[in-house]
Amino acid sequence: MDQLYTATLSFTILLISIIWYTKALVKQGGKTAPLPPGPRGLPILGYLPFLGNNLLHQFTDLGHKYGSIFKLYLGNKLCVVITSPSLAKEVVRDQDVVFANRDITAAAFVASYGGNDIGWSPPNAQWRIMRKILVQEMMSNKSLEASYGLRRDEVRKVIGHVRTEVGKPIDIGGLSFRTEVNVMMNMLWGGTIEGEEGERIGEEFQVLVSKINDLFGKPNVSDFYPVLAGLDIQGVRKQMESHMHSLDKIFDAVITEHKKNLSAGQIKKQGKKDFLQILLEIQEKEDSDMSISEKHVRAILMDIVAGGTDTSATTVEWAMAELMKNPDAMAKAQKELSDVVGLNNIVEEYHMPKLKYLEAVFKETLRLHPAIPLLIPRSPAQSSTVGGYTIPTNSRVFINVWSIHRDPSIWDNPLEFKPERFLGENEKLDFRGNHFHYLPFGSGRRICAGLALAERMLIYLLASLLHSFDWKLPEGKTFDMLETFAILLRKSTPLLVIPNPRLPDSNLYV
Incomplete structure (x- = not known):
């Protein structure tokens, strides 16, 4: 039976691929612009057998060979990779409406409640x-200023915790991730569930978010051969459904508690509300122009926790790693903190606008290590022309910002960590999607919706860690900057560093 099943599956894939390939040839027979150049690959499998472990380097090398726009087939999915600022601009700005769709994966379909996020x-x-x-309601300057106390409390807790671990190795990535999760939970639903139950939910929440983000980046046969999606050969959909079922239990608990408190009049009617309260109040107004369902409420919550935790923690870890690798940059960052904040004070968010060098460190970190280096793929709603080549409907379009950020024709000594490149006349070079050679958060209508919070939180957390402590590697440990890429660009080995107090007054750590 197993042999019969395998043979039937292979024949089905072959038949579908032949039909699809024939249609593609017919479509190219007209007078439309040709498809981009690219490697041939194999029948049925396309370029899948040739993909290595380092996809970013491989895509960059293919760009050098075939040009700044090239195609490759992964299974029967046509993928187009763009590696130049001018062509990226065509996609994210000039034809933003056409390319605003997503080529949703099987895992993302489950995690987004059926593409409803x-x-x-x-x-x-x-x-x-x-x-x-x-x-x-959450990312405006007014809302972010109102929620500063929540961020401040969590950062101060972290500084106090690190003070108790002086002399011991600290996992910076893990520390940052827990901090980001706690901040998100507080901003989303405040202290709705407290005490031991709140701590248990927080710990479970952290584990789930990490597992969900890992599944987003796992290669899945169902995405390369959509006709086979129903078989879920690798079990990716089943795993994601299991994780989402667990996450829904947490959402159920906090939503139920919120609704109960709302009906009892125990939640604020005026003043600062947590984000879940705002969502539930909007949901209740069914005749409103802003009507949303409970499915949309859960999907928005999911977006925030999945998109705003792992990515932020990874960026803080890379920033600290680059500073550890470059002692001169570390010294400049800490000197600036001493000058602006002082050693008899603690870092506050109002210090951030004056920390120009630290902001440059943040920008340079995102240049070398963009959290989502291929961005989330786009898919044209209709056949379109970019760079003189046709990009067919429903193809998957990657913008290789990792390669653009390291292009020697754009950046001087691109592999060197040099925050100074974002100072002086380049100080206004930001990450809001207007400079197409620097797009760590994307651009256009699909730019990261949480950019404002990420900017505030990441610099604030990094500033507090650098201001409060000196850092060194554990004795005998070697330093590496190896990358692991799925959908996120992680550090292959966790950054373990030992803190030592930098401030003279122990009360500043309380």
Whole structure:
């Protein structure tokens, strides 16, 4: 039976691929622009057998060979990779409407509640409502200033915890991840569930978010051969459904508690509300122009926790790693903190605008180590022309910002960690999607919706760690900067560093 099943599956894949390939040849027979150049690959499998472990380097090398736009087939999925600022601009700005769709993966479909979130849904009216709610109610300057106390409390807890671990190795990535998760939970639903139950939910939440993000980046046969998606050969969908079931239990608990408190009048009617309260109040207004369902509420919560935790923690870890590797940059960052904040004070968010060198460290870290180095793939809603080549409907379009950020024709000594490149006349070079040679958060209508919070939180956490402690590697440990890429660009080996107090007054660590 197993042999019969394998033979039937192989024949099905072959038949579908022949039909698809024939249609592609027919479409190219007209007078439309040709498809981009690219490696041939194999029948049925495409370029899949030739993909190595270092996809970013491989895509960059293929770009050098075939040009700044090239194609490759992964299974029967046509993928197009763009590695130049001018062509990236065509996609994310000039033809933003056409390329605003997502080529949603099997894992993302489950995690987004059927493509009903901000990250993966098509840019329809419902998507615009959800994004507007997020940006206005959680990411506006007014909302972020109102929630500063929550961020401050969590950062101070971290500094106090690290003080108790002086002389011991600290996992910077793990520390940053726990901090980001706690900040997100507090901003989303405040202290709705407290005490031991709150701690248990927080720990479970951290584990789930990490597992979910790992599944986002796992290669899946169902995505390369969509006709086989129903078989879920690798079990990716089943795993994601299991994780989402566990996550829904947490959402159930906090939503139920919120609704109970709302009906009892125990949650604020005015003043600062947590984000879940705002979402539930909007949901209750069914006749409103901003109407959303409970599915949309859960999807928005999922976007925030999945998109705002692992990515942020990874960036803080890379920043600290680069500073450890470059002692002169570390010394400059700490001197600036001493000058601006002082050694008899603690870092506050109002110090951030004056920390120009630290902001440059943050920008340079994102240049060398963008959290999502291929961005989330786009998919044209209709056949389009970019760089003189046709990109067919429903193909998957990658923008290789990792390669663009390391292009020697754009950046001087691109592999060198040099924060100074973002100072002086380049100080206004930001990451808001207007400079197409620097797109760590994307651009256009699909730019990261949480950019404002990420900017505040990441620099604030990094500043507090550098201001409060000196750091060194554990004795006998060697230093490496090896990368692991799935959908996120992680450090292959966790950064373990030993803290030593830098401030003279122990009360500053309380």
